[in-house]
Amino acid sequence: MFDTSLSRRAVLASAALFALQARAQGNWPARSIRLVVPGPAGAGSDIFARMIGDQLQAVLKQPVLVDNKAGANGLIGNDAVAKAPGDGYTILMSPSSAIAINPVIQPKMPYDTQKDLVPVAQVGAAGILLVAHPSTGFKSLGDMVAYAKAHPDKLSYGSWGSGSTGHLVMEGIKAHYGIAMPHVPYKGVAQEVTDLLGNNLSVGFVDIASPVPHIRSGRLIALGCTGSARGPALPEVATLTEQGYRFDADGWYGVFAPAGTPREVVVRLNQEINQILAKDEVIKQFAVQNMARPPLKSADQFAATVRQDIDTWQRMAKLAKLRVD
Structure with a gap:
């Protein structure tokens, strides 16, 4: 036999729970x-x-x-x-x-x-930044590409992880220019920038913000940026599109x-x-x-x-x- 009292209790309990949830949402954040x-x-x-x-x-x-x-x-x-x-x-x-x-x-x-x-x-x-250690002598995307063509598999590049935007962009650059550069994936930008500053890594794609102080101090060289426009803090850094490799997605x-x-x-x-x-x-x-x-x-x-x-x-x-x- 169907227990109507139990059914009513379940309905009342559900209604009370709904009311409590609604009240909790109304008081968000508590x-x-x-x-x-x-x-x-x-x-x-x-x-x-x-x-x-x-x-x-x-x-x-x-x-x-x-x-x-x-x-x-x-x-x-x-x-x-x-x-x-x-x-x-x-x-x-x-x-x-x-x-x-x-x-x-x-x-x-x-x-x-x-x-x-x-x-x-x-x-x-925004886009992302391609940077290099000053010891490379690179000043632009073209400099990096020329070196990589002359020294296949000798120039490694870093990104903040497999599947990162930096990884995607550089693999496109490699295919476009026919160059071979091994990928070094990091767990995050901070570790990558540390290795770039210590010259344990020569070039890499990094985020748009965190390396700015190091670029201004001359400890890193910005070779270019992706995206539809130059960054407001680094207006002198040309986009990759301006340098001949179109990547204007933000x-x-x-x-x-x-x-x-x-x-x-x-x-x-x-x-x-x-x-x-x-x-x-x-x-x-x-x-x-x-x-x-x-x-x-x-x-x-x-x-x-x-x-x-x-x-x-x-x-x-x-x-x-x-x-x-």
Whole structure:
């Protein structure tokens, strides 16, 4: 016989739980928020995450705690967020390469990028830098290519990981110019820059921001940058397109949340982050870090950008025959 009292109790319990969840969402945030950065301290994603996080905790009235989880071109940190509860208390600051390229080169992804991560807000749009140690004597992309042609397999290059934008761009350069340069993948930009400064690595692609002080001091030489425009902090550094190798696609950093995060939390985060990005002081800070004025997009507009860029970058990765080293 059907137990109607049990059924009523279940319905009442479900209603009470729903009410508690709704009340909790209405009071969001009621505690600290974890902002996962899939890179080491000092890398580009870390710099912009802390910049945004400091401002975000002021307006949300709750601590925003940066949690660095570096390695595997962002796979480790992104996976942690993809598997986190969708309660609004764990968010991610990811570079575009970790979102778009990992699914192509990783033989077995531990999560589904487009199903398990919800786009919240775009944070900037820019290229990356090709740099060299001063001892190489390189001043441009052409100098590096000429040396590599004359010395096959003698010049290694670094990137912040297999499947990173730097890996993708250099593999395209190698194919275009017919040069052989072994790839040295690092767990993050910080380790790569350290080896470049110590002349343990001659050339490498790095993020747009963290090497700027070393370039200004002359400890590293910028050979060029990818993207649609020169960086505001290094206007003298020509784009690769200007130097004859067309690569004008812009990368970005983006804030994501786990699937299941309430829509109202996503919208609130998007609005607060966009208000932060529109501040004059933040625009100036971005320029100092070599990032152009950030675009302001709704969560839905950013989601459309993510879908488009996943298609574009994965197509380029397949053409470059990118693989995990």
